[in-house]
Amino acid sequence: MIKSILLKIENNIGYITLNRPEVFNSFNREMALKLQEILGECESNSQIRVIVLTGTGKAFCAGQDLKEVTSPELNPGFKKILDEHYNPIISLIRNIKKPIIAAVNGVAAGAGANIALACDVVVAHEKVNFIQAFSLIGLIPDSAGTFFLPRLIGFQKASALCMLGDKISAEEAERLGMIYKVFALDNFEAEVNKLALKMAKMPTKALGMTKTLLNASITNNLDQQLALESKYQIEAAQTNDYTEGVAAFMEKRQPNFKGN
Numbered sequence: 001m002i003k004s005i006l007l008k009i010e011n012n013i014g015y016i017t018l019n020r021p022e023v024f025n026s027f028n029r030e031m032a033l034k035l036q037e038i039l040g041e042c043e044s045n046s047q048i049r050v051i052v053l054t055g056t057g058k059a060f061c062a063g064q065d066l067k068e069v070t071s072p073e074l075n076p077g078f079k080k081i082l083d084e085h086y087n088p089i090i091s092l093i094r095n096i097k098k099p100i101i102a103a104v105n106g107v108a109a110g111a112g113a114n115i116a117l118a119c120d121v122v123v124a125h126e127k128v129n130f131i132q133a134f135s136l137i138g139l140i141p142d143s144a145g146t147f148f149l150p151r152l153i154g155f156q157k158a159s160a161l162c163m164l165g166d167k168i169s170a171e172e173a174e175r176l177g178m179i180y181k182v183f184a185l186d187n188f189e190a191e192v193n194k195l196a197l198k199m200a201k202m203p204t205k206a207l208g209m210t211k212t213l214l215n216a217s218i219t220n221n222l223d224q225q226l227a228l229e230s231k232y233q234i235e236a237a238q239t240n241d242y243t244e245g246v247a248a249f250m251e252k253r254q255p256n257f258k259g260n
Helices: 029-044 079-097 113-118 133-137 144-155 155-164 168-174 185-200 204-217 222-236 241-250
Strands: 007-009 013-018 049-055 060-063 101-104 108-109 121-125 129-131 165-169 179-184
Touching: 007 029, 007 060, 007 144, 013 029, 013 101, 029 079, 029 165, 049 060, 049 185, 060 113, 079 113, 079 204, 101 113, 101 179, 101 185, 108 113, 113 129, 113 144, 129 168, 165 168, 168 179, 168 241, 179 185, 204 222
Parallel strands: 013 049, 049 101, 060 108, 101 121, 108 129, 121 179
Antiparallel strands: 007 013, 129 165
16 A cells, blocks of 8 residues: 655654655545654654655645545545644644754645645745635635735735635745745755755754744744743753854864754
8 A cells, every 4th residue: 555644764854755646645534644643753753853844746735635525435524624634734843843844846735835834944946836725616724824824925915815826936935935945946855955954963952942932922922932032042051952052163163963
């Protein structure tokens, strides 16, 4: 049986690949639950210091497999799809204390686009399109699309994209601040690996704390955020990586961070 999710661990990087290319890596129940399981494995595996999420074939992810939701035998219903599939995936992505890179290798539509946008760093190659496809079939954006998109690109632009379902090129997504960077198609895999390897060699605990702080900044006021920064800076200053970082700076050499 072909696995719907692949996991490869290399150089302290956990590569998670969505693997249903025949349906543009769209999610069915089995795949959604498996992704949650694999994300949990990456969270608990101390050898993994950064996670890369990508897809097989021509698409990153086309969102929900519509054949599943239109099948009387297979349809789990939208409540179960959201409560048990997508919402837990988004929560895991945001709460895992390790950086997650979305390496968008092809079209990212619907829930697929919003899963990518929930990641910490989003890169895509030059041929990629992003689309909030929900309104085109009479649905509303889910998978935190209405949460992250306005915060990334502003209310007005997000409102238009969600309602009109326009395709946005990778170059336009980068210009709007929706994603971090666009790479040339021919160099995409090499550039993703270079970025992931760089992050895998960084102080993992500090990156995890930074992620927690960014999450909190969405709802905190200034005083709350300053207090939280103080709390985590004190914790970061007690790590071995901080000791190593300062020593490397003073000795004018590259630090050798261990992630602890």
